[in-house]
Amino acid sequence: MPSSSSPQDNSGSVLSTPTSSKPDASPALPIPEGAAPDNLIIPVAGVRPDQLHDTFSESRSEGRVHDAIDIAAPLGTPVLAAADGTIVKLFHSVRGGTTIYQLSTDNRFVYYYAHLDRYAEGLTEGHFAKQGETIAYVGDSGNAEAGNYHLHFSIALISDPKHYWEGVNINPYPLLKK
Numbered sequence: 001m002p003s004s005s006s007p008q009d010n011s012g013s014v015l016s017t018p019t020s021s022k023p024d025a026s027p028a029l030p031i032p033e034g035a036a037p038d039n040l041i042i043p044v045a046g047v048r049p050d051q052l053h054d055t056f057s058e059s060r061s062e063g064r065v066h067d068a069i070d071i072a073a074p075l076g077t078p079v080l081a082a083a084d085g086t087i088v089k090l091f092h093s094v095r096g097g098t099t100i101y102q103l104s105t106d107n108r109f110v111y112y113y114a115h116l117d118r119y120a121e122g123l124t125e126g127h128f129a130k131q132g133e134t135i136a137y138v139g140d141s142g143n144a145e146a147g148n149y150h151l152h153f154s155i156a157l158i159s160d161p162k163h164y165w166e167g168v169n170i171n172p173y174p175l176l177k178k
Contacts, residue, residue, distance in 0.1 A: 037083060037109050037155065041131060042176050044071045044138060044151050045078040054173040067169040068112070068154035069176070075117060075149045079136040081129035082111050082153070082176075088164050090125055096152065097141025102129060107161040109170075114152040115144040 042049065055070045081102060088110075089101040096114035100123075103110055117139025129135050140149050155175070156167030 036157075036170055036175060037104060039131075040082045040172070040175050040178075041080060042071070043080050043082040043111075043113065043153055044073045045080055045134070047071055047073060049177045052173060052176055054171070056169075056171040056173055068114075068152050069172045071151045071153060073138045073149060073151065075138060075140070077138040077149075078120075078134040079113055079116060079138060079151055081131055081133045081135050083109075084131050085109075085111065085129060087123065087125055087127045087129055087135070088161075090119060090123065093142060095143045097144065098136070098139065099142075100136060101164055102135075103161055103164055108157060110156045110158055110164045110167060112152075112154045112156070114154075115139055115142050115150060117141065117149075 042052070052069065052071065056067060083102075083104060085102045085104045087100060088103045089099075091099045091101065093099060096112075098114075098116040098118065100113040100116065100119070101110055102113070113136060115138075116136040119136050120134045123135055138149050138151050140146055144150065144152070153172055155170040155172050157170055158164060158167035160166070
């Protein structure tokens with residue numbers, strides 16, 4: 001369940017709290033040119049583009065589509081901010097386990113990091129994470145099977161930063177393979 005406190009954006013406005021364990025985004029749609037984030041880094045330390053596998057369209061339990069990429073890595077490998085942006089929610093859920101929602105600097109995208117082992121020391125909601133900064137560590141929390149250490153990473157194009165868990169899913173794989 002989400003915590004009872006609601007995060008605030010940089011203007012002090014209260015943001016709503018998510019009711020699900022990951023962005024409740026619709027199936028991926030073709031994204032217009034320039035509507036996807038640029039210059040992302042692979043959000044797991046030491047992982048090269050040739051080690052990535054496109055798991056975006058794979059099916060999951062309960063008839064769901066994955067809508068994310070899983071990046072395998074050993075337990076405790078640093079999870080890096082894929083881009084600059086504000087940490088808007090630290091969240092624990094049944095499916096995602098220990099998770100982070102990060103809002104892009106232009107308020108158009110949400111980066112979602114799940115199945116984390118733990119957060120980086122001192123990480124808080126409202127923290128502005130710089131690209132490449134360690135924000136967490138790879139784990140198997142949530143519905144990842146025990147020992148299936150990986151980062152579940154998704155990107156959603158959003159229309160309202162106050163509803164950061166809603167949006168249109170964007171496949172991270174081609175953006176991270178660049």
